[in-house]
Amino acid sequence: MTDHVTTHQAEEDARNEEILIWLNGRVVPKAQALVSVYDSGFMLGDGVWEGIRLYDGRWAFLDEHIERLFEAAKAIDLDIRLSPAEVIAAIHETQAANAMTTDAHARLMVTRGVKTRPFQHPSLSRQGPTMTIIMEHSKPKIPRPIRLATVPHMRGLPMTQDPKLNSHSKLNCILACIAAEKAGADEALMLDVHGFVNTTNACNFFVVKKGAVWTSTGDYCMNGITRQKVIDLCRANAIPVFERNFSLVDTYSADEAFLTGTFGAQTPVSTIDGRTIGTGQMGPMTERLRALYKDLVRA
Structure with missing residues (x-):
């Protein structure tokens, strides 16, 4: 592509x-x-x-x-x-x-x-x-929102390879990324062992629905520092935030979706499995959280 x-x-x-x-x-x-x-x-x-x-x-x-x-x-x-x-x-x-x-x-x-x-x-x-x-x-240059594709590769159980561990053994995530690329996307959306939406191959994943911010329970994803900062910023600024189980059905109807990570901070998502999320552009909540995060970094 x-x-x-x-x-x-x-x-x-x-x-x-x-x-x-x-x-x-x-x-x-x-x-x-x-x-x-x-x-x-x-x-x-x-x-x-x-x-x-x-x-x-x-x-x-x-x-x-x-x-x-x-x-x-x-x-x-x-x-x-x-x-x-x-x-x-x-x-x-x-x-x-x-x-x-x-x-x-x-x-x-x-x-x-x-x-x-x-x-x-x-x-x-x-x-x-x-x-x-x-x-x-290194100055991030992500020219447009990210396209995601759901892949069969999961972030596994803690007793196989704990997904919270930043280990050099990244083959599972690399295979997920390859599968997403073959499906015409930029990055993979990975489910947990129960089939709930979890994380991408490289970043933590959030959706925005009716003014509230959702992310996974955190049981099967990396313990992202930027992820936690976004959760903390929501709580400090009266933005409803939930760490919960949610499915692809919930995800496709989201108003916004974005990724978090040390490199890109908050990166908007345009499509998931070919479905446009919101307008397909960065949404107002993602923009607000980006501004709050920049202020936090400056502080």
Whole structure:
């Protein structure tokens, strides 16, 4: 599709060819930021990550993102071997090395590190974790509302792979994205194990119906920081908000739909499974929440 749009689409920026990347305690040029083919992240997707955004010299909700990174590492029994303060210092070091002040996106990745042999058992990762910070100049450029298609791939039960975990193992979501693209959409709308509307392959999902904001229960979706900020903003501004089970029938008749994520903040949705949502353009509630979120970031 020639006009395919992604929720992480950014303006082209030539400066990103010359960025410096933090890798295991050193800041190195992009071409030298290399990891071993024996790394457990490359070999098995054995690692966790966070995405953060720089607005006007400050990383938005940084403490919450770092807390989530350490929670995820503990959940998979991975010792980062740095304190939260040391990780934050590494972020600031990378920012300073790249002279970034605003409109930057950083991806922090930690894997179980280099393996002695190419097999699954975590005890084969004996050299300590691999950690990197990729920081790019990044201004979102999402030229139109996103088109969604419902796919058969689900966000599963917590005892299979807990969807709250920001793990490197993203194949389920990638397959969902491929299925949506083959259906002529931009991103996948994924259901939960009971068939209720849940999340997309990359973002949290909201609908607006009769002045109220709905999102999933949160049981089967990523514990999105931007998702929670939108819920909190609704509560603080007397906007009715519900975390509830709802179906595709409820969704198709919504007045508005939008996605939330660290990169795009609040991204409007135009169609779902070929049905136009509202006017097919950004609705007034999405616009209002965008403004409230911008104020929150500035504050």
